[in-house]
Amino acid sequence: MSADFLSNMVQSVRPSATIGISQLAREKKARGDDVIILSQGEPDFDTPAHICDAAEKAIRDGKTRYTAADGIPELKEAIRAKFSRDNGLDYSSAEINVSPGGKAVIFNAFLATLNPGDEVIIPAPCWVSYMEMTRLCGGNPVIVPCRADADFKLSPEQLEAAITPRSKWLVLNSPSNPTGAVYSAAELKALGEVLKTHPQLWVLTDDIYEHLVYAGKFATLAVVVPELKSRILTMNGVSKAYAMTGWRIGFAGGPEPLISAMRKIMTQSTSNSSSVSQWAAVTALNGPQDFLENWRNVFQERRDLICRALNGADGIKCTPPPGAFYVFADCREALKKRDQTDLKFCEDLLEATGVALVPGTAFHLPGFFRLSFASDTDVLRDAADRICDFV
Ligand code: GLU
Secondary structure (H helix, E strand, O other): OHOOOOOOHHHHOOOOOHHHHHHHHHHHHHHHOEEEOOOOOOOOOOOOOOHHHHHHHHHHOOOOOOOOOOOOOHHHHHHHHHHHHHHHOOOOOEEEEEEEHHHHHHHHHHHHHHOOOEEEEEEOOOOOOHHHHHOOOOOOOEEEEEHHHHHHOOOOOHHHHHHHOHHHHHHEEOOOOHHHHOOOOOHHHHHHHHHHHHOOOEEEEEEEOOOEEEEOOOHHHHOOHHHHHHHHEEEEEEOOOOOOOOOOOOOEEEOOOHHHHHHHHHOOOOOOOOHHHHHHHHHHHOOOHHHHHHHHHHHHHHHHHHHHHHHHOOOOOOOOOEEOOOEEEHHHHHHHHHHHOHHHHHOOOOOOHOOOOOHHHOOOOOOOEEEOOOHHHHHHHHHHHHHHHHH
C-alpha cells in the first residue's frame, strides 16, 4: 500500500499513548516478562455480580438484537434517574445519548458540530484523546497550559484569552485525567461568568470520574450555572464508576438538537452500543450504589500509599490528587540526573523494571509521568519499589 493511500487526516493524528503503552506492556507480559501495568486507567475490580447477572439474563431473554441507535428507552430512563439523583440535573429522554463508550460520545459530539477550522479549547495537562479527536473531526485544538501552582486548573483569565470567534467548544474534565484536579463549584461559577459573555461557545464536561473524589465535592457546570445548560453536553459513563471499561457504555445529557445530530451520525456509523452492555448498564445505574463508597475508600488508601512511596524516590515529587485514580508525578529532578526526557524515562523504566507508566508529554506536560493507582496495594508497593530502585 502506498503511503498516500491513507488520508491526510489519519496521517496527522497521533495514536493514543495510554492504549499504545498498555498494549506494549501486555505483549511483554504475554511473552513471560514480569510486567506491572499502571499505564491504563481502569479499575482492577471485577464488574459487580448483579450487573453481570443482568447481562446474562439479557442474553438468555434474547436482548441480542439491534436497539435504537442512541440507546434503549430503559437505559435512557436509568440515565435520567442518575442525573436527577446524583446531580439534580433534569434531562428529558430526547436529551440523552448512549454511545459505545465515553470516547464515542465525545467523538459523535465533535463530528456533529465541528467545521474545518473550528476551535476546541482544551486545558492542559489533558487526557490524550481530546486533541486528536478534535483533529479527526476537522477542528483545531487550542491547548491552554494550566499552572502547577493553580493545581493545573483553568483560570477565568486564561479562558477569556483563549476564546476567539472560531471557538466552538471548551472541554472541562473534573476530576481530571491525568492530574486528578477537581474544580470546585466556585471555580466553575467563575468560568461560567466568562462563558456567559461568549454565546457561541459550548462546553463539554467530561464527568467520567465523578464518583472518585477524595477531597472537596464533585460539581458539574450545568448544575452550577444553569443558564448555560442549553450549551453544555454533560458526559459520563459506567466504565470507571462500576468497573465496566470493557462493556463500552458512555452517555451524555444535552440539548435535543445536538443529541439528535449525534444520533444521526450513529445511524450511519456504529449503530447502537452492545444491547447486552446496555442492559447491564441499566442495572448498574438502577441497582445498589453503596459499594461505590467502599471502592472510593479503597482507592484513597492506594493513593496515599503510592504517593508516600513515590515521594521517597530520588527526584520524584507528587501531591495526593483530590480525584480520579492517577498520580501525576513531577520527575524533572530524576530526569535531570539521568539526562533524559520523560518519554525515554518511561521507555527505560518499562524495559528495566517492567513498570508501565505514561510520560507527561502524552498529556502535554513533559517532565511528569502518570501512574494509575487502580491496582492492588501489593502490586503498587512492588511497582513503587521498582521505581525507587530505578531512580
Ligand atoms: N481513559 C483511560 C486512560 O486514560 C483509558 C484509556 C484511554 O481510553 O485513553 O488510561
